[in-house]
Amino acid sequence: MAETTDLLHRTPLHARHLELGARMVPFAGWDMPVQYRGILEEHRAVRERAGLFDVSHMGELLVEGEAALGALQHLVPNDVARLAVGHGLYTPMCNPHGGIVDDLIILRVQPEQYLMVVNAATHAKDLAWIEEHAGAATVRDISREMALLALQGPAASTILRRLTTAPVDEMRPFDVLPEAVVAGRRMLLSRTGYTGENGFELGPAWDEAPNLWDALLEAGASSGVVPVGLGARDTLRLEAGLMLYGNDIDDATSPLEAPLAWTVKWDKGDFVGREVLLRQREQAPPRKLVGFSVEGRAVARHGYPLLHQGTRAGAVTSGTFGPTLQMSIGMGYLPFALAKEAQEGSLSVEIRERAVPIRVMRLPFYRRAA
């Protein structure tokens, strides 16, 4: 690996991860915990109890001013105009070819202030892209001022209630309180996550992250909360059918090829990429991402060929053994017609020079009980 540990960025929780005995890996230029006790154990904790994640490596950008809404409406296909203060949404951000620059969350924290939470790997690219297209709006990078912790799982609300008087139970998905008081400190609190479970993300000041981390682990101890690394974050999001930027979507895939058509609002006015996407909608996009299960337990990994009648037709973008589903699952792109109606038994994935049958499955693979 080209990255050496010295050159990697550290989150404010780096020392905590080392104390907890985490296995650290370089991820998007950051030294991050991939696991503490084990991916399967951490995955199970999030599905059954609660898990605490350090996601401070993610980028936070503030878009502000009278021109903020107009800039965001131009930048993303989802409809930012429908956001009341205290609400947020998920959206891709497209290039003029309909490809995806990044996928992100936009939270309206003040009437004329929006917080964009972007991927660590695309942080610099996003910032340049947004500044270029922001017009008169002000863009402020607060990534090193705000840490980000995610508390996810069925016990997340119970644990959080022990540390705050904020109306945790009244928050709906994507609601945000920009100035909640949690464990005695003021911070951003949103009902968001990347696991398919109920959960929250908390954005304290950078230096206050260790206090919050300790408080959440302590308040959650009786509920069985555990720290969770990037390994389980990936298996959890994949079971939940959520896209991983750089794997499942990128500059060359469109939201209509990915299962993100629901984020494209055609009636909101013009936005970057609309023309190409409109053409794709009328003529069908060239490819379509499908979810699938693999026969047996072998894992279909990123880049493995997808075969139709034994001939290469596409490639795997993500795959894992789903710890909750107890089966091998994956996602990948196929030509549109095949993705829509390939004959039962005609599709397979090439694993170590062998064609292993796959079955197309509707996403998400896993949906939590209501």
Place this chain on the structure above:
Amino acid sequence: MYPEDLKYTKEHEWARLEGTRVRVGITQFAAERLSDVVFIELPAQGVRVKQLEAFGVIESVKAVSDLYAPISGTVVEVNPALGGHPELVNEDPYGQGWMLLIEPAESGEFKSLLSVDDYRRLIGEPAN
């Protein structure tokens, strides 16, 4: 953690002499490094394996690795439990997580394997 009575390969397999046959698995070091084994592909009974050539594949959530035969010979038994319970490799690498029982083709190979002290040195652990 690294039993004295076993021989080792530099690819992190162990080999135990049982009468004339040799039982094979992976070391605790390898099991921990892989962590969370979810799938193991092993040869069928009767297949011939060759020393330090791949005989199978082990997959964890994060990675896939080849398994190497400590000695040449014929597979006489394959652990039937690993198909449904690959996690046995993590839980009990020298016991229930064994992989193959091999009838050796020649007797000299076993002796050429690493001793426990050599293996500990290889993985950077102090010898006993």
